[in-house]
Structure formats: C-alpha cells, structure tokens
Amino acid sequence: MAAVSHAPETESARRQDPGPAALRRQDPELADILSGELTRQSTTLQLIAAENFTSPAVLAALGSPLANKYAEGYPGARYHGGCEIADVAERVAVERAKALFGAEHVNVQSHSGSSAVLAAYAALLRPGDTVLAMGLPFGGHLTHGSRENFSGRWFDFVGYGVEAESGLIDYEQVRALARAHRPKAVVCGSISYPRHIDYALFREIADEAGAHLIADAAHPMGLVAGGAAPNPVPYADIVCATTHKVLRGPRGGMILCGGGLAERVDRAVFPFTQGGAQMHTIAAKAVAFGEAATPAFTGYAHQVVANAKALAGALAERGLEVVTGGTDTHLITVDPAPLGVEGRAARGRLAAAGMVLDTCALPHPDARGLRLGTAAVTTQGMGEAEMTRIASLFAGVLTDETDPRSAREEVRELAGRFPPYPGSESRGGAGA
Known part of the structure; x- marks a missing residue:
C-alpha cells in the first residue's frame, strides 16, 4: 500500500495545485485507484444503459x-x-x-x-x-x-x-x-x-x-x-x-x-x-x-438510437430474443435463453470478456434477461459497424464459440480504437 505524504509543505502545496498532479503527490494510493478505473473504462465496453462518459468540461466543473x-x-x-x-x-x-x-x-x-x-x-x-x-x-x-x-x-x-x-x-x-x-x-x-x-x-x-x-x-x-x-x-x-x-x-x-x-x-x-x-x-x-443544446449533440442522440437499432437487429440475427422485437431508444432488453444460458450467468460470461452490462426482469415469470445500451459506446465514436462486431462477440461468448480470453483481447482492441478520453493516459487521467 502506498504511503500518504504528511510532509510540512503538503498544506501549501495542495492549495497551490488543485489538479490531478496534487492527488498523485498527496495520495498516490487513491491516484492509482482512479487511474485503474480509467483503465477499466478504456479497455472494456461500457454497455450499461444508465452509464455514459461526460465531457472533460463537465469533469472540470465537478472538480471546481x-x-x-x-x-x-x-x-x-x-x-x-x-x-x-x-x-x-x-x-x-x-x-x-x-x-x-x-x-x-x-x-x-x-x-x-x-x-x-x-x-x-x-x-x-x-x-x-x-x-x-x-x-x-x-x-x-x-x-x-x-x-x-x-x-x-x-x-x-x-x-x-x-x-x-x-x-x-x-x-x-x-x-x-x-x-x-x-x-x-x-x-x-x-x-x-x-x-x-x-x-x-x-x-x-x-x-x-x-x-x-x-x-x-x-x-x-x-x-x-x-x-x-x-x-x-x-x-x-x-x-x-x-x-x-x-x-x-x-x-x-x-x-x-x-x-x-x-x-x-x-x-x-x-x-x-x-x-x-x-x-x-x-x-x-x-x-x-x-x-x-448544440447540433453536435443532436447528431449524437440520433446516432445512439441508430446504434441501438443496429445492435438489437444483429443480436436477434444471432439467436437472442429481443424483447418487443427491437428498440426506439438507446436501450435494448434481450433474453439469452434461446442460446441456452440464463441472464445472470450470461452477464458473468460477458463480463469476463470485457463487455459490461446489467441483468433485468423479463415479461416471462421468474426470468432474468440482459439490459444493455449504446450511449457510452456512441460517445466513444462507434457506429453501426462496431455494433455488428459487438453482437458477434456477444453471441460467440454466450454460445462458447468464442473463447472469453480471445474475446477479451478483441474487446480491448476495439475499445482502444475508440478511447473515451483520447490521450488521457499520457496526461495522467481524464481530468488532467
């Protein structure tokens, strides 16, 4: 465990530098934890429907x-x-x-x-x-x-x-x-x-x-x-x-x-x-x-929906049951049972391959499905082609056609081409 500095000059130093460098100097243990989370977000696919990546400007305001x-x-x-x-x-x-x-x-x-x-x-x-x-x-x-x-x-x-x-x-x-x-x-x-x-x-x-x-x-x-x-x-x-x-x-x-x-x-x-x-x-x-309120965000919102429709369609083609037959939004609910796996087990397999998502209730009695969304991956710049690739990895892992370790490397490569905060690792963090 890294030691926290309590040198006499720490008090004045922390007031002079309220940025990430101060955290690294004052509390390297927490700095490593935050760096680890940035690495996790940057090397896996964030498919949780309720999550997204804020802009650096939003992060700056949070640390203001x-x-x-x-x-x-x-x-x-x-x-x-x-x-x-x-x-x-x-x-x-x-x-x-x-x-x-x-x-x-x-x-x-x-x-x-x-x-x-x-x-x-x-x-x-x-x-x-x-x-x-x-x-x-x-x-x-x-x-x-x-x-x-x-x-x-x-x-x-x-x-x-x-x-x-x-x-x-x-x-x-x-x-x-x-x-x-x-x-x-x-x-x-x-x-x-x-x-x-x-x-x-x-x-x-x-x-x-x-x-x-x-x-x-x-x-x-x-x-x-x-x-x-x-x-x-x-x-x-x-x-x-x-x-x-x-x-x-x-x-x-x-x-x-x-x-x-x-x-x-x-x-x-x-x-x-x-x-x-x-x-x-x-x-x-x-x-x-x-x-x-910008035109860029309008384009982003419509791309989120286009990506969700593409991902839902590709998952259906690969044998998963898409609840309601599709989506109008960023959100997709699927039942993996047709592939022979229950929702909770499916989430665990996908997590091992670097695809992070949730389980959810299904209209069927006592059934658990998977809830995923396209907001975060769209923020990263992914489009319909990447949704098709994600669906292939998704189905491959659940049917055991793709080894989770092999899928994990593919996920790492895909995420690496679309970093949430380009260049942040070299600057020491997303807020640097």
Whole structure:
C-alpha cells in the first residue's frame, strides 16, 4: 500500500495545485485507484444503459472550487453568505434546462433520479395515497413501489404491466386499473422498456381518473434533448429525470414542471427532502445542458438510437430474443435463453470478456434477461459497424464459440480504437 505524504509543505502545496498532479503527490494510493478505473473504462465496453462518459468540461466543473460552497436554499434566498457566484451558476443551469426541454420551471438541485422522484411524490402526494405505476417485474424502478424503498412503504402502489406476446405496455390495462383504483398519481417510465411511451395517452388516462401524471424520464431525457425521443414535458404535471445517462452530464437529477407547481416542487426538494445543494454538480449540469443544446449533440442522440437499432437487429440475427422485437431508444432488453444460458450467468460470461452490462426482469415469470445500451459506446465514436462486431462477440461468448480470453483481447482492441478520453493516459487521467 502506498504511503500518504504528511510532509510540512503538503498544506501549501495542495492549495497551490488543485489538479490531478496534487492527488498523485498527496495520495498516490487513491491516484492509482482512479487511474485503474480509467483503465477499466478504456479497455472494456461500457454497455450499461444508465452509464455514459461526460465531457472533460463537465469533469472540470465537478472538480471546481464550487465544491467548497455551502448553498442551502435557492438563488437570491440562501441560508449562507457568499453565494453570489453560486446563484449565477444555478440560474444558468435552470435557464439552459428550461430552454432545452421547453419547461416553465426546472429544479436542478436533486442529488439523483431517485431523490427527484421522492420530491415529486412529496409535492403531490400524502402517505397512504394510491399510485399507479409500472410493476417492478415489468421494468418499474425501485421508486415505483418496491417494498424495500420508501415508495412501497409510504404509498399504496398498483402495478401495470406489458402484453405477454409483444412486451409492449398494455395501455388498456393501465386505463382499467386507473378506473378501478382512482389513483392520486399515475407514473409512466421504466428502467428497461425500450420503446417510446405514449405520454398523450397517459395524460388522457390520468385525467379520466382525476390523477396527477408523473413522468419518470430518467432514461430517455437525453434523447429528448437531442430530438430523438418524444418530450414528456407538455403532458406530465411533473417530469423527473437524471442528468447522466444519455444526457452525458454529472450524476444527478432534475425536476421539470409547470409554473403552478414550481413552489411545491422547490419546497419538496429543499427543505423537505434535501439539505445543501451540490453547487459543483449544478455547475456541471449547466455545462451538460449547454452541450446538449448544440447540433453536435443532436447528431449524437440520433446516432445512439441508430446504434441501438443496429445492435438489437444483429443480436436477434444471432439467436437472442429481443424483447418487443427491437428498440426506439438507446436501450435494448434481450433474453439469452434461446442460446441456452440464463441472464445472470450470461452477464458473468460477458463480463469476463470485457463487455459490461446489467441483468433485468423479463415479461416471462421468474426470468432474468440482459439490459444493455449504446450511449457510452456512441460517445466513444462507434457506429453501426462496431455494433455488428459487438453482437458477434456477444453471441460467440454466450454460445462458447468464442473463447472469453480471445474475446477479451478483441474487446480491448476495439475499445482502444475508440478511447473515451483520447490521450488521457499520457496526461495522467481524464481530468488532467
């Protein structure tokens, strides 16, 4: 284990150099750990649907002096002094998000997608209220009624599902359940549903039941920013989203709503569910929103979808069952059972070959499938040709036609041609 330096000059040195070189000098053990993570990301394929690579500019904002600032409250009404610059940063983030998504109000303080959903429930619901959301076995999130989560303990959740044959949302079931249970809120959104959601129809169903509509758009919101997916903002009372995933920002959440709910949403975030805002993260969100407003990001978002369609098609050609028969988004759900392997075992084999992804619930009872996405590999510059190659490696490993060690070398070669941060190794890290 590397020793941490405690020489007398360390205090002045760390204040003079707040960059990666300071970490290497002050704490080489942690520097090695971070370097190892960069190597892992650079030599394997990141196919987790919820992950992406931020830009160096976003990383710079995350490591900025705003990390030092306490800023409870909102711009112009903070509980701490010295927030003049922090106020400007948050206002920029809010205005950029409002313009990007066409929202009347945006709260950018949520620490995560889950905390954004918690605040949305706090703004609209009371403990014991009935909520209609996608059931967890069909792709609902933990915040959509899991008994291990606050949502399932505080509210009475009713779960809707998907059609057995198609894997598509059963909208008639949603309507029937809404009529029968008269929920206080209807939630639309999923962690593994690869198709566009009909927000207009959900709005109609919610109105018929006298319910609020909450869109949990954590996964598709980056595609919305790039014009590659429908926007839930005009239809939902509240939209919850993350700022990472396809959006390529820092890990965090945001809430979008109409002006009439602005005060309730803001008070639900602070002081009801959170304390001080993470101002360095909010600044990084502002950077990401600015990047997402460019033509380059629009091209990126559409390429993400094109890559997902290509990968889904290639996997189907190689014998995997693609749930819903394809995808409209960055996300693909597949069942490896036709190749003779169960989801968890398949994930382990693929991980050994350097392909990193998740398992997920499938519409079939007690079945686990694989959830993968194309956001990160598209950020690296890969296209449809690389998706075909990935599918071949994927199927080869699962059918034992390709030795995992051989596949690992192919993965390393492919990833090496598309580094997430070109030249970062020679500079000592992605933030250098």
